[in-house]
Amino acid sequence: xxxxxxxxxxxxxxxxxxxxxxxxxxxxxxxxxxxxxxxxxxxxxxxxxxxxxxxxxxxxxxxxxxxxxxxxxxxxxxxxxxxxxxxxxxxxxxxxxxxxxxxxxxxxxxxxxxxxxxxxxxxxxxxxxxxxxxxxxxxxxxxxxxxxxxxxxxxxxxxxxxxxxxxxxxxxxxxxxxxxxxxxxxxxxxxxxxxxxxxxxxxxxxxxxxxxxxxxxxxxxxxxxxxxxxxxxxxxxxxxxxxxxxxxxxxxxxxxxxxxxxxxxxxxxxxxxxxxxxxxxxxxxxxxxxxxxxxxxxxxxxxxxxxxxxxxxxxxxxxxxxxxxxxxxxxxxxxxxxxxxxxxxxxxxxxxxxxxxxxxxxxxxxxxx
Numbered sequence: 182x183x184x185x186x187x188x189x190x191x192x193x194x195x196x197x198x199x200x201x202x203x204x205x206x207x208x209x210x211x212x213x214x215x216x217x218x219x220x221x222x223x224x225x226x227x228x229x230x231x232x233x234x235x236x237x238x239x240x241x242x243x244x245x246x247x248x249x250x251x252x253x254x255x256x257x258x259x260x261x262x263x264x265x266x267x268x269x270x271x272x273x274x275x276x277x278x279x280x281x282x283x284x285x286x287x288x289x290x291x292x293x294x295x296x297x298x299x300x301x302x303x304x305x306x307x308x309x310x311x312x313x314x315x316x317x318x319x320x321x322x323x324x325x326x327x328x329x330x331x332x333x334x335x336x337x338x339x340x341x342x343x344x345x346x347x348x349x350x351x352x353x354x355x356x357x358x359x360x361x362x363x364x365x366x367x368x369x370x371x372x373x374x375x376x377x378x379x380x381x382x383x384x385x386x387x388x389x390x391x392x393x394x395x396x397x398x399x400x401x402x403x404x405x406x407x408x409x410x411x412x413x414x415x416x417x418x419x420x421x422x423x424x425x426x427x428x429x430x431x432x433x434x435x436x437x438x439x440x441x442x443x444x445x446x447x448x449x450x451x452x453x454x455x456x457x458x459x460x461x462x463x464x465x466x467x468x469x470x471x472x473x474x475x476x477x478x479x480x481x482x483x484x485x486x487x488x489x490x491x492x493x494x495x496x497x498x499x500x501x502x503x504x505x506x507x508x509x510x511x512x513x514x515x516x517x518x519x520x521x522x523x524x525x526x527x528x529x530x531x532x533x534x535x536x537x538x539x540x541x542x543x544x545x546x547x548x549x550x
Contacts (some may be wrong), residue, residue, distance in 0.1 A: 183242055183278040186223075189216055191222050194234055194421055196297060196379050202423040202498060204413060206299045206390070212371070213298040215289040220246045222290060226280040232423045232497040237278025241279030248275055248290040252347045262339050268340040287343030290348045292375035293321035294364060295382045300371035303401065304391035308368055317366055320396050328385070329360035335368040360483070364389060404491055410485060410492055413471050419481045425501035427491040432505070435512050436489055446523035448514055450532050454509040457528065460484035484508055 197214040200206050212231050222245040225231060229239040251271045252419055283489060289296045307316050317332055320525040324330050331349055336342040346365060350357060357363065362385045365373040372389070376382040394401060406520045407424035414422050427433075445460075447453040461482035474482050483504055485492040493501040493508070514521060524532075 183221075185242070185278070186218055186435070187236075188217055189223060190236055190240070191420075192237055192295075192379055193217060193240060195415075196241070196295060196382060197225060197231045197234035198411070198421060198423050198497075199383060199408065200297055200299055200386070201234070202407050202425060203404050204426060205303065205401040206301050207231055208300060211300050213283050213285050213289070215286070215296045217245060217289075217294050217296075220244060221277065222248075222286070223290065224282055224286050227283045228280070230498060233499065235421060235496070242277045243272075243282055243286060244275045244277055245290055247271055248287055252290055252343060253288060253351065254345050255340070255344060256351060259500070260344055265340055272435055272450050276321070284339040285342070287340055288346055288373060289375075290343065291347060294375075294377045295379050295380060296373065296375040297372045297386065298371065298394040301385070301386075301390045301393065303397055303399060304366065304372050305370075305392050306397045306399075307393055308367065308371065313368055316396070320392055326331075327359075327361040329357060329363045331363075333365050333367050335370065338370070342370075346373075406490065407486065407492060409467065410471070410494070412495070413468050414481055417472065419475075421496070422481065422494055423497050423501060425493045425495070425498050427493060427503060427505050429491075429509060430511055432491050432512065433489055435516070436486060436491055446519055447529065448511065448523055450524075452508050452511050453506045453524065453529060453532055455483065456511065457483040460508075461487055463487045 186192060193214065196216075200212065200214065204210075208448065210228065210230040213225050214231055214234065215222055217223075222243045223240050224243060225234055226239055226241045232238050248271065251268065258352055260263060268287065269284070272282060276282060285298060293496065307313050309322070310316055314332055314334075321330055333342070333345055333349070336345045349365075352537070362374060362376040362381050364385065367373065372386075374382055374386050374389070404426050407426050411422055411424040414424075447456070447458060457480070458478060461470065461484065463470050463485065467487070471482070471485075477548045479496060491505075491508075493504040495501040495504055499510075
């Protein structure tokens with residue numbers, strides 16, 4: 182019976198959600214996260230998005246020694262269909278607990294304790310460029326001695342890519358132990374970052390991605406605001422929440438601080454269920470106003486409006502998009518000139534007590550205190 186390491190899982194969920202909520206860092210179910218302890222590796226399960234990883238779901242525990250031994254055996258061999266089939270078989274047999282692991286698990290095997298594989302928009306603008314290698318070393322012509330930085334020419338995801346990383350890492354353990362972080366820039370793919378602390382992992386990714394943004398002269402700060410919002414909530418004991426930035430054109434056209442009074446109160450059960458009693462409209466100080474909302478409503482805001490930017494807060498990005506749908510409908514309800522009848526406090530309190538509604542959302546009451 183495999184015993185879960187609760188402290189490790191908390192860290193794993195945190196880094197998964199940190200990167201998974203950010204469209205500028207990963208899209209859809211792309212990317213992967215892992216943490217190692219002893220001979221075990223906790224890694225995101227296949228089919229899950231990073232933001233869906235939770236304390237109980239979305240990850241697989243692997244016998245990392247089995248994967249490591251296989252990588253050592255095939256290091257100097259040409260990867261053919263037989264080796265590919267064998268790699269899949271060994272990966273399946275390495276599962277100690279959980280669902281099917283990602284085929285990219287091998288790429289994490291020989292790296293440090295915390296590893297994240299993401300597809301940042303800014304770095305991938307460079308990675309798909311015909312001169313990506315030249316541009317990459319131009320951007321990073323100077324780097325810290327504590328960082329191992331590597332350019333990996335395109336290899337298919339799976340054992341091919343892992344084998345290329347193995348060739349880079351294996352036999353250089355002493356050299357690599359001196360690096361606080363390892364960064365692999367993957368041609369036509371993304372980037373892998375690995376470190377022995379989650380703080381170094383996060384800080385390194387943010388710093389490197391920022392350099393790519395400067396090179397390409399793009400501004401992705403609207404996506405980074407999701408991190409600021411969720412971090413404030415995490416620090417206020419609302420752990421494991423995801424903040425999602427909405428790019429819905431209808432919402433952006435019809436939202437303004439001036440008209441927020443028209444949807445301060447829920448008009449129907451779904452609006453209460455998905456979007457809460459009221460959206461949080463930020464007027465000046467983000468942290469202070471979030472904390473004030475928490476005290477007033479005894480729960481976290483489901484909708485945050487910052488000028489003309491709208492953010493939705495939920496267990497994961499998929500759940501946040503459900504809230505986006507309901508909130509959009511609410512704007513339509515308020516688009517006519519006729520006065521609306523909001524739900525009364527008594528009606529709101531009654532709805533709060535219904536298990537039927539709690540079960541439908543499956544997350545609505547998880548963070549009430």
